[in-house]
Amino acid sequence: MIFYITALIIIGIGLYALIIKSNLIKKIIGLDLIETGINLLIVSIGYIDGKEAPIFTFNVRNAASMVDPVPQALTLTSIVIGASELALAAAFVVLLYRKYGTLNVKKIRSLKW
């Protein structure tokens, strides 16, 4: 249960940083926090009480004592895609800084709404 609550708190903090903060770097950090929270949520949905990680070792050979491997595999995909998206976002921030000389969204006039 604590995992669900932690994931929700992380998602909330990420949304706060993404929506309210005006610094672009902080916005990117917020985006990454949301992604981390959702990954934690997916993995904790696959968790089963008292069972082990889905890796066969010399001691553990029975499949009945393992947690669900599918959410973990999907989270692996999600992490990689999040990392590439983060790199692209950082590149855009560098370009914006070079063009406007500031990271504050409110000072980048053409992006103001």
Added chain:
Amino acid sequence: MIRKIIYGIFILIIVSAIAMFLRGTPFGVDKMDVGKYYLEETIPQTGAANVVTSVTLFYRGFDTLGEVTVLFTAALGVAVLLFIEDKKRKMTYVKANFVTKIGTRIVFPFILLTGAYIFMHGHLTPGGGFQGGALIATGFLLLYLAYEETSIDRKKFYLVEGLGGLTYVIVGLLGYFMRDSFLANVLPNGTLFDLLSGGIILPIYIGVGLKVGSELANIVDDLFCEVKCTGGE
């Protein structure tokens, strides 16, 4: 101020909506359906000890090929956006201190070795191509932080990256021509817990590890070139 409160209420609505959704899926109980099939069939079908790896690369290998493509596209995008040939701009550095320099010199080969170990044992231990590649890229990041005049040979890195991606596609095409479908298992499964087991997982993960390592090192090089070429802050 009013706007912040409105946004706060908005965030609360989103988070509570997710919480309402989660009430339907209880925590910590067995709700496996397709997972049970994977757990039981992994050893006879793939010969890999790590079930997560076998799901990622064996049952959903096409998905992972798309993931590698997404990573490649992102690295290409960063390179296109940031790479500038203009070397005559002023360079300012923050000098690394003595401990960082000597420590990097000692630790760097071990980082590469650990990365190679992780991506070669992806079917036995909790690791894999992406994790090992990321570890190798952190080694290059450390090199950039310690020695400010570092610049990697891009052509060789592009070569390694292309070969890594090509390995994946060639293994997939081998499966297409020798068996029934793209990314079918063409190699023998071997005995459990051996390094040479797990069928096609080992060659694919070596390719993916090299590709991810060189790609992330290229991204690091792009970002550092930006700092060097424009004089940083």
